[in-house]
Amino acid sequence: MNSLQANICLMCVTLCWSTEVIIFACIPDTVPPFATTCLTSIAGAILLGLCFFKRIKKALQKKESKLIKRCLQLGLLNTIYNILYLYGLDYFDVSSGAFTLSMTVVVLPVILFTLKKKVSVKTWISAGFVFLGILLAVGNNANFGQLMGAVMIGVGCIVRAVYIVILNKYASEDDPISMSAFISAIVAVISAVMWLVTDPTGFADLPWNKEIVASLAIYSYFIVAFAQTLNIFAQKKSTPANATIIYSLEIVFSVIWGTVLPASLIDNTVLTPWIIAGVALVVLGNLIEIIPSPKEKLSDT
Amino acid sequence: MIRKIGTWFLLILAYLIVAVPFKVMGVIPGFTDIRPVMLLGPIYALFFGIPGCIIFALMNLVMDAVSGGLAWSSIAGLLSNFAGPFLFMYYWKRVAKTEPHLKTMGNIAHFCIVIVIMAVLEALIITPSVAVFYPDVNWKLFFVTVTLNTSLFPILFGIPLMILMQEELGFKQIERKT
Numbered sequence: 001m002n003s004l005q006a007n008i009c010l011m012c013v014t015l016c017w018s019t020e021v022i023i024f025a026c027i028p029d030t031v032p033p034f035a036t037t038c039l040t041s042i043a044g045a046i047l048l049g050l051c052f053f054k055r056i057k058k059a060l061q062k063k064e065s066k067l068i069k070r071c072l073q074l075g076l077l078n079t080i081y082n083i084l085y086l087y088g089l090d091y092f093d094v095s096s097g098a099f100t101l102s103m104t105v106v107v108l109p110v111i112l113f114t115l116k117k118k119v120s121v122k123t124w125i126s127a128g129f130v131f132l133g134i135l136l137a138v139g140n141n142a143n144f145g146q147l148m149g150a151v152m153i154g155v156g157c158i159v160r161a162v163y164i165v166i167l168n169k170y171a172s173e174d175d176p177i178s179m180s181a182f183i184s185a186i187v188a189v190i191s192a193v194m195w196l197v198t199d200p201t202g203f204a205d206l207p208w209n210k211e212i213v214a215s216l217a218i219y220s221y222f223i224v225a226f227a228q229t230l231n232i233f234a235q236k237k238s239t240p241a242n243a244t245i246i247y248s249l250e251i252v253f254s255v256i257w258g259t260v261l262p263a264s265l266i267d268n269t270v271l272t273p274w275i276i277a278g279v280a281l282v283v284l285g286n287l288i289e290i291i292p293s294p295k296e297k298l299s300d301t
Numbered sequence: 302m303i304r305k306i307g308t309w310f311l312l313i314l315a316y317l318i319v320a321v322p323f324k325v326m327g328v329i330p331g332f333t334d335i336r337p338v339m340l341l342g343p344i345y346a347l348f349f350g351i352p353g354c355i356i357f358a359l360m361n362l363v364m365d366a367v368s369g370g371l372a373w374s375s376i377a378g379l380l381s382n383f384a385g386p387f388l389f390m391y392y393w394k395r396v397a398k399t400e401p402h403l404k405t406m407g408n409i410a411h412f413c414i415v416i417v418i419m420a421v422l423e424a425l426i427i428t429p430s431v432a433v434f435y436p437d438v439n440w441k442l443f444f445v446t447v448t449l450n451t452s453l454f455p456i457l458f459g460i461p462l463m464i465l466m467q468e469e470l471g472f473k474q475i476e477r478k479t
Contacts, residue, residue, distance in 0.1 A: 001468040002404055012461035176469075214322035221318060230461060233469050 016227035018253030041188035044224025075186030084156030091149020129285030137278025346386035358383035377430035420451035
């Protein structure tokens with residue numbers, strides 16, 4: 001995979017993630033969020049396990065405890081930032097929430113800088129444009145009552161930035177499919193515990209019907225198995241900063257869904273000039289990052 | 302032979318995994334015909350050749366039958382779901398001067414254009430039969446729906462999946478015939 005292909009894969013991953021809200025809307029509120037995460041992660045892990053049994057076995061034989069420890073670390077970080085996002089997003093509407101989540105773009109280069117890792121000028125410029133886009137879209141809409149939500153999402157963004165840096169490092173050292181399967185399994189276990197603690201309804205108490213089963217199935221293979229695995233493969237050829245900038249495209253997709261989909265699925269987004277300008281800057285930031293420079297083209301060939 | 306049958310079985314299984322949940326659930330209320338499974342058409346054609354095209358077309362017919370949607374227009378559906386991937390494969394393996402390697406912006410753009418042409422061709426095959434047998438159906442909307450399903454899903458999700466398959470999972474495209 002070259003860097004152009006990695007960028008395309010990361011865009012696809014971001015598109016998949018942005019459809020989460022649509023799939024979630026098909027699952028009734030009576031199904032606790034941790035139950036959804038637990039069940040879809042188990043199904044995703046099983047699917048990957050069945051499809052790539054030999055490959056996972058080989059990776060385990062190679063470095064069993066190291067791989068599991070790394071995935072445990074990633075699974076924990078993944079759960080922490082998702083919980084922070086879950087509760088933090090209650091304070092925002094869909095578009096403001098999506099913009100706020102993308103603050104990882106700004107946090108990540110700063111973390112890399114403090115870790116004394118090299119961040120290219122192109123990435124700083126891209127992150128700058130995305131940050132400006134977020135400020136334009138959210139700043140005009142923000143109020144003091146959202147402070148708690150902003151703090152939770154801010155902390156979530158820091159945790160996610162750390163997650164991306166670590167994932168990027170491990171992706172180039174370990175087998176991405178095995179990583180994806182074990183991260184899913186670990187997230188499933190943690191979510192199962194959270195499910196029991198926050199909402200002790202059992203598996204049988206869930207309001208099972210064919211729509212819920214179909215939604216969970218789609219989420220399992222589409223978001224957990226496919227998007228997560230594609231993400232780890234793409235990370236092998238990408239840098240954390242580059243990946244985070246592309247993830248910020250989720251804003252664009254969320255605004256599109258909020259504009260075109262019915263209100264029964266997603267809170268509709270009112271397209272203000274601020275939001276349009278914000279989206280335009282995010283796209284600009286992405287274009288700067290994605291389009292390969294002549295030097296990058298040369299190194300890819 | 303056993304290996305071939307195993308591959309066909311896996312192709313059928315993959316089709317079912319992607320298609321069945323979307324048949325069961327209406328993702329967008331009032332708009333039921335969302336078919337992400339169309340992303341598999343070009344992949345089955347390029348990686349598995351004519352058997353892939355046949356399985357893709359037959360499975361579409363089977364899904365129609367199982368979901369109670371079997372009608373006279375399904376024959377046109379069968380034809381178009383075979384012809385689209387087959388012509389796609391024929392173009393890349395016999396006509397085009399380059400492989401669909403998806404390594405450069407130009408090759409990806411080329412790939413997208415061919416997918417859109419394939420989608421329009423498929424819609425042109427199915428729409429007249431729907432217009433003849435089902436005069437109540439808005440054929441213009443039907444044409445647009447088929448074209449979008451057959452072009453957007455292969456472009457948005459099929460291309461990344463192909464990249465993953467050929468660059469990381471070791472799948473090989475069928476050989477080019479000159």
